[in-house]
Amino acid sequence: MRISAAQRTENENRIRAAMDRLLRGVIPPGGKCDIKTLASEAAVDRTAFYGTRPYSHLRVEFERRLNAMREAGEIPDPREAQIARLKTENAKLKERLAASEQTIDELTDFRTQALAWLAAQHEEIVHLRQTAAAANRVTRLPAARTTTIGSCS
Known part of the structure; x- marks a missing residue:
């Protein structure tokens, strides 16, 4: 089924708008920053982005911009x-x-x-302790005598 030039332009505008949203980080629930989500958001068949199909140049542009953002340290997909x-x-x-x-x-x-x-x-x-107890070489000294100084007996 062929589409008119006006329909093709309208589709390209929707694809570019969806591309900008995805690259800004506006990712729909359950989606990613990828071609599948881009096609879904633009309401275009995903196969139109591959080979010699009409929107393959937009896929190349999307992937180039996405890779440039990644190389710059920006990751548009919050999940990524x-x-x-x-x-x-x-x-x-x-x-x-x-x-x-x-x-x-x-x-x-x-x-x-x-x-x-x-x-x-x-x-x-x-x-x-066992050696000291067995030796028993300790000699006890006699008790010291106490004398008082100054007493005469």
């Missing part, structure tokens, strides 16, 4: 922006988790060493 933000946040959290796990491992190793040192020191103290 959220996905990018969540991926970055996820990577940071993975780094923090790895650092925490490393710290836990180091502290666990230190705890094990500290307990081993304490056990060795306890064994040494017990050994020294």
Whole structure:
């Protein structure tokens, strides 16, 4: 079915208006910033954007503008922006988790060493006490005499 030049111009105007809305970030619920949503918003068959179809030049323009925005760091689709933000946040959290796990491992190793040192020191103290008790070489000194100065007897 052929369309008239006026209908084609009207369709192109609707496509360009929908393209501008999508690239500004006005995404309909359930849609994305893509050709499928563009076709739906402009009320045009999606196949008209591919191959040698009448609106393939508009698809190329849309993809070029979308890629230019992405390269500039602008993401018109809020879901894509959220996905990018969540991926970055996820990577940071993975780094923090790895650092925490490393710290836990180091502290666990230190705890094990500290307990081993304490056990060795306890064994040494017990050994020294047993040795001291078995030797019994302690000699008691006689009690000191008390004398009073200045008394004559």
